[in-house]
Amino acid sequence: MLDAEAGATATAEVVVPDEGLTFICSVPGHADGGMRGELTVAGITGSPGEPAGDAAAHHSLEPDPAASEYVFHDPAAPPRAEGKVHDIELVVAEREMTVAEGVTQTVWTFGDSVPAPVIRVAVGDALRVRLVNPESNQLPHSIDFHASLVAWNDEMRSIEPGEELVYEFSAEYAGVYMFHCGTAPTLHHIAAGMYGMIIVEPRNGLPPVDHEYALVQSEWYAVEQGAVPSLEVAAAGAPDPEFVVFNGVANQYVDNPIDVPVNETVRIFVLNAGPSVDSSFHVVGTIFDSVIKEGVVLERGNEGNWGSQAVNLSPAQGAIVEMHFVEDGLYPIVTHAFNLVGKGALGLFQAGDGGAAAEDGH
Numbered sequence: 114m115l116d117a118e119a120g121a122t123a124t125a126e127v128v129v130p131d132e133g134l135t136f137i138c139s140v141p142g143h144a145d146g147g148m149r150g151e152l153t154v155a156g157i158t159g160s161p162g163e164p165a166g167d168a169a170a171h172h173s174l175e176p177d178p179a180a181s182e183y184v185f186h187d188p189a190a191p192p193r194a195e196g197k198v199h200d201i202e203l204v205v206a207e208r209e210m211t212v213a214e215g216v217t218q219t220v221w222t223f224g225d226s227v228p229a230p231v232i233r234v235a236v237g238d239a240l241r242v243r244l245v246n247p248e249s250n251q252l253p254h255s256i257d258f259h260a261s262l263v264a265w266n267d268e269m270r271s272i273e274p275g276e277e278l279v280y281e282f283s284a285e286y287a288g289v290y291m292f293h294c295g296t297a298p299t300l301h302h303i304a305a306g307m308y309g310m311i312i313v314e315p316r317n318g319l320p321p322v323d324h325e326y327a328l329v330q331s332e333w334y335a336v337e338q339g340a341v342p343s344l345e346v347a348a349a350g351a352p353d354p355e356f357v358v359f360n361g362v363a364n365q366y367v368d369n370p371i372d373v374p375v376n377e378t379v380r381i382f383v384l385n386a387g388p389s390v391d392s393s394f395h396v397v398g399t400i401f402d403s404v405i406k407e408g409v410v411l412e413r414g415n416e417g418n419w420g421s422q423a424v425n426l427s428p429a430q431g432a433i434v435e436m437h438f439v440e441d442g443l444y445p446i447v448t449h450a451f452n453l454v455g456k457g458a459l460g461l462f463q464a465g466d467g468g469a470a471a472e473d474g475h
């Protein structure tokens with residue numbers, strides 16, 4: 114036991130056993146007032162060099178070399194669905210997915226991928242979405258289309274395993290919208306992978322471009338290999354995800370850069386599915402000359418030739434951004450919240466030959 118008067122420092126050595134120890138201030142009443150703590154031993158439950166305690170607990174996930182390879186998610190945006198009435202079936206799956214190299218999670222999905230397949234329609238179209246929750250699942254699920262005008266307690270109701278529902282709506286407003294499971298706790302159903310993008314084009318479509326991609330940014334609160342992402346960690350007031358990803362998998366477009374020719378027009382439909390962290394969507398080395406963010410339009414060729422460097426997207430916000438790449442080389446895709454880039458929110462456009470000549474020193 115040590116005593117330290119106000120303004121004084123006291124030092125002692127203790128031997129900390131593998132299982133750690135707890136300590137208190139022994140002045141009567143002080144422990145109950147909060148002066149208590151715990152020491153845990155890094156290297157036993159955490160990685161060497163990491164701080165002990167709760168902050169480290171969910172950053173101790175070691176990649177497992179035996180984990181399955183991740184399934185590459187094609188970033189190409191699908192063409193707009195033909196016709197004006199669309200019958201869409203979304204089957205909910207509860208299954209394993211590799212979310213980063215060496216890291217698997219049990220995820221809950223619409224249509225067997227995270228994010229769900231992109232739906233693309235136009236203003237005035239009618240959608241009949243059949244949501245199927247197979248009997249083999251464990252949990253109730255539901256769906257909430259942000260592109261719809263419907264009552265929450267009707268179409269968005271939860272259905273048990275073995276049940277299905279039909280969610281009918283007409284797409285009235287153009288935009289890049291989120292859909293997600295809204296079953297309580299909604300935070301957990303989104304954090305576990307139940308989200309996707311629906312693009313609603315203006316009735317007369319979008320101007321043609323050379324290449325179109327769809328990117329959904331989201332977070333994985335992975336704590337334990339193979340487990341469902343942690344609701345407890347996701348629910349923290351200051352969210353601290355293990356991974357932040359584009360289209361479900363950390364760094365997949367670094368491993369597989371997206372090839373585009375130089376000086377061709379590129380359009381990206383981008384959505385921040387969250388559940389909780391903001392995005393500052395940016396492509397290094399270019400400027401968005403056309404942006405439609407949540408109904409606000411920056412037009413290419415505007416009078417002042419205004420451009421946009423980054424589009425801020427809070428959770429459940431979407432945008433359409435357009436750009437081109439003026440020379441051969443690599444153009445990183447990031448959220449410019451750079452603390453998240455190292456967590457997997459990084460991709461690459463490879464324009465032309467990728468700048469091979471530059472690497473040779475020419």
Ligand SMILES: [Cu+2]
Pocket residue numbers: 221253254255294295296302307
């Ligand atoms: Cu769900």
